[in-house]
Amino acid sequence: MANHKSALKRIRRNEQVRLRNRYQHKTARNVIKKLRSETNKKKASALLPSAVSMIDKLAKRNIIHNNKAANLKSKLMKMVAAL
DSSP: OOOSHHHHHHHHHHHHHHHHHHHHHHHHHHHHHHHHHOOOHHHHHHHHHHHHHHHHHHHHTTSSOHHHHHHHHHHHHHHHHHO
16 A cells, blocks of 8 residues: 555546546447447438547547547548448
């Protein structure tokens, strides 16, 4: 167990950050799943900006890798364009 006050605080902070990252990542994954299952082009086009925004935020905060974000956005845009 940690002996220093700052180390104990860091442990608490890390847990809060981990839970926040997990929530944001899960929310983005749910939006992506919803977008992928969409068959109506209008609805998919309406969902796309929010999904791309979430993906960008995850990449900016290093929750996912920048290349993974680019690949996800590319595939989603391709899918919406093909509808």
